[in-house]
Amino acid sequence: xxxxxxxxxxxxLVIAIGIVAAAHVMxxxxxxxxxxxxxxxxxxxxxxxxxPDQSRQxxxxxxxxxxxxxxxxxxxxxxxxxxxxVAQLYDQLYQLAVxxxxxxxxxxxxxxxxxxxxxxxxSLRIIATGRYDDVATFLxxxxxxxxxxxxxxxxVRPIGDAPDALVRATISTGFLTFExxxxxxxxxxxxxAQL
Amino acid sequence: MSAKTVVIxxxxxxxxxxxxxxxxxxxxxxxxxxxEFTSTGFISSLRAIRSVVAETITELGAExxxxxxxxxxxSSTVELVSSPTKNLQAAFxxxxxxxxxALSCALDAAVFDTVLAARDARGQTAxxxxxxxxxxxxxxxxxxxxxxxxxxxxCSPIDVPLVRxxxxxxxGSSDRDLRGHAYLGERCSVFAVGHHGKxxxxxxxxxSLSQLVEAAMKAAPTGNAAVSREQARSWxxxxxxxxxxxxxxxxxxxxxxxxxxxxxxxxxRLVTEVRQSLRFGVPEELRTEVELKLTGPGSGIPNLADLxxxxxxxxxxxxxxxxxxxxxxxxxxxxxxxxxxxxxPEELATAGRNARIKKQLWIGAAAAGLLVAVDALMLEGKLxxxxxxxxxxxxxxxxxxxxxxxxxxLFAAAQASHRIENMxxxxxxxxxxxxxxxxALSRITPPDIRLTSIEFQIGEEGPIGTLVGYAIxxxxxxxxxxxxxxxxxxxxxxxxxxxxxxxxxxxxxDDMHGRQFRLDxxxxxxxxxxKHTGLIGRSVAGGSEVQP
Numbered sequence: 001x002x003x004x005x006x007x008x009x010x011x012x013l014v015i016a017i018g019i020v021a022a023a024h025v026m027x028x029x030x031x032x033x034x035x036x037x038x039x040x041x042x043x044x045x046x047x048x049x050x051x052p053d054q055s056r057q058x059x060x061x062x063x064x065x066x067x068x069x070x071x072x073x074x075x076x077x078x079x080x081x082x083x084x085x086v087a088q089l090y091d092q093l094y095q096l097a098v099x100x101x102x103x104x105x106x107x108x109x110x111x112x113x114x115x116x117x118x119x120x121x122x123s124l125r126i127i128a129t130g131r132y133d134d135v136a137t138f139l140x141x142x143x144x145x146x147x148x149x150x151x152x153x154x155x156v157r158p159i160g161d162a163p164d165a166l167v168r169a170t171i172s173t174g175f176l177t178f179e180x181x182x183x184x185x186x187x188x189x190x191x192x193a194q195l
Numbered sequence: 196m197s198a199k200t201v202v203i204x205x206x207x208x209x210x211x212x213x214x215x216x217x218x219x220x221x222x223x224x225x226x227x228x229x230x231e232f233t234s235t236g237f238i239s240s241l242r243a244i245r246s247v248v249a250e251t252i253t254e255l256g257a258e259x260x261x262x263x264x265x266x267x268x269x270s271s272t273v274e275l276v277s278s279p280t281k282n283l284q285a286a287f288x289x290x291x292x293x294x295x296x297a298l299s300c301a302l303d304a305a306v307f308d309t310v311l312a313a314r315d316a317r318g319q320t321a322x323x324x325x326x327x328x329x330x331x332x333x334x335x336x337x338x339x340x341x342x343x344x345x346x347x348x349x350c351s352p353i354d355v356p357l358v359r360x361x362x363x364x365x366x367g368s369s370d371r372d373l374r375g376h377a378y379l380g381e382r383c384s385v386f387a388v389g390h391h392g393k394x395x396x397x398x399x400x401x402x403s404l405s406q407l408v409e410a411a412m413k414a415a416p417t418g419n420a421a422v423s424r425e426q427a428r429s430w431x432x433x434x435x436x437x438x439x440x441x442x443x444x445x446x447x448x449x450x451x452x453x454x455x456x457x458x459x460x461x462x463x464r465l466v467t468e469v470r471q472s473l474r475f476g477v478p479e480e481l482r483t484e485v486e487l488k489l490t491g492p493g494s495g496i497p498n499l500a501d502l503x504x505x506x507x508x509x510x511x512x513x514x515x516x517x518x519x520x521x522x523x524x525x526x527x528x529x530x531x532x533x534x535x536x537x538x539x540p541e542e543l544a545t546a547g548r549n550a551r552i553k554k555q556l557w558i559g560a561a562a563a564g565l566l567v568a569v570d571a572l573m574l575e576g577k578l579x580x581x582x583x584x585x586x587x588x589x590x591x592x593x594x595x596x597x598x599x600x601x602x603x604x605l606f607a608a609a610q611a612s613h614r615i616e617n618m619x620x621x622x623x624x625x626x627x628x629x630x631x632x633x634x635a636l637s638r639i640t641p642p643d644i645r646l647t648s649i650e651f652q653i654g655e656e657g658p659i660g661t662l663v664g665y666a667i668x669x670x671x672x673x674x675x676x677x678x679x680x681x682x683x684x685x686x687x688x689x690x691x692x693x694x695x696x697x698x699x700x701x702x703x704x705d706d707m708h709g710r711q712f713r714l715d716x717x718x719x720x721x722x723x724x725x726k727h728t729g730l731i732g733r734s735v736a737g738g739s740e741v742q743p
Binding site: 006008009012013016017019020023024027028031032034035038039041042045046048049065066068069072073076117118119132133135136137138139140141143148150151152153154155156157158163172176178180181183184186 | 578584631
């Protein structure tokens, strides 16, 4: 009987210790492990946050320039569109010729891909016939087109000997496309970027 | 969990059943039964009263409760053993040896227990109560408890609390030099004397209130009705030790003269036992200085203290501080529900001990579980705080990272904008003059000069131009002068950097004479087209000098 009771007592003791130990292992141990991890994480984060970093302070003048940089990027993007849409460019040129009472010959287009740090160029050879003054204003109007227009040569010759004879102008011009650097493209696209 | 306990008092003429809730009595039942006071007869009596006690237990609604039995039996032995040692285990061992000698059976056939009753004031002597009972009687008591539907928790001779109470009164700290204490009980009496906190003597004395009551019950004159126990007790309470002339019961014609001789042997025995005890237990020089206090039910008998004082020549007073009106069972109730000793059969005692240990074990486990839960809650709070700190720090770090990225992005964008601005300006700067120059040429060209070809292109050093035409001699000015004048006008144009005559030769056209010429022009560069950023020439933190 005594032996039975002792075994029973021992069984209860083992069960009680087991329950408490299990509760400790299930409830306390994971929390302590997690707490230790968090404390290590806090130390790491505090070290990271406390590290002096000059990049944390954006210079005031750099912030001021942000709008100018974005405006430049947007303008480049808009002006590039002129050379990218050739059909519309031709329409604009013909319309310009009509406005200046010039007669345009057929265009001779040539696409010249740019190398590094050089723009792509849509090269056009324009032959316009009309009055001298109209040719002059036409040249100015070409420059005023919204794209990047670079006139590389102009040759004007009169047709006939009369003082008020019409002239034929041969204009070599190029419409340039500047590829926006990635950083600049991103900045102009994300107007809400945190600066 | 119920805190109720049943306490049963077994006396030779009655059974007390008391239900305690903690230490408070909630029910009590007195059963008048007779228990035979021999070993075999006692066991039979216990079996005989089972049904009565069981009915009472049912009536009190106490089935299943733990039960402590305080009993008086023919074979129970209670010894107070004084050992001059501070070692309690040695004192217990000595008490067991003394008990073995006092028991009416071998120690192996008995159930016994020991408890420390008191220590002397200086702690040099331990007074241990050793209680023992024959195993078969202990078993019979346990069987009674089980049979009536209760759970045996403890079993103690009824004298044990009394012995401890009297012992602790005369030993321990005391400002009295010499103190005697006589407990005159319902069925047993003890006498003890202490000196400066040391126990000088302790012994049982052959006196009880029951003996006096029974003596008084014999006082019925011939022909009268018998005197009941209650009547006799009433006389004792009222008259105590009567004078010869006191009228005790007029109806019966009973006076003190007839009652006192009946009481005399009992009282004489009390006086003799106290006197002999003092003689053998107290040094002679101290003997007359003993101040004797009477307690217990017997101390309430009027004139008893005076009688003892007169007979013993000592100061004797009745002390009602120790339940003087109650019997020995009342002292037991004061100790319940934790009896000082227990003489339950070994297996029951072990089972009870194991049950207590088991209960305490689970209480401990529950407490440990509670601590674990509290710890878990506290850790949960700490985890929550730590997670908040981590979240805050991560947010700060991310903000700084975004700030840093934005800074880098902005800086890279600024540099890129500067590069592309330079490139645009470089590419657009080198181009042929605009229509304004053509108009200016038209304006400054004199009538005697006719241009047959105007050509502008981009040379290696910038825009250059070639004018081809002829100058006619007219109005007395030859073509050479006209050409020189024309060159001068050209050089005055802001857009023309330099104009020079490349070739000229005489010519005749139709009927006119003149000079054919070719002029080379250097044209000023075009103005910058773009001026968006102000970064040109500025030193940017973290970057190199940006040159226009």
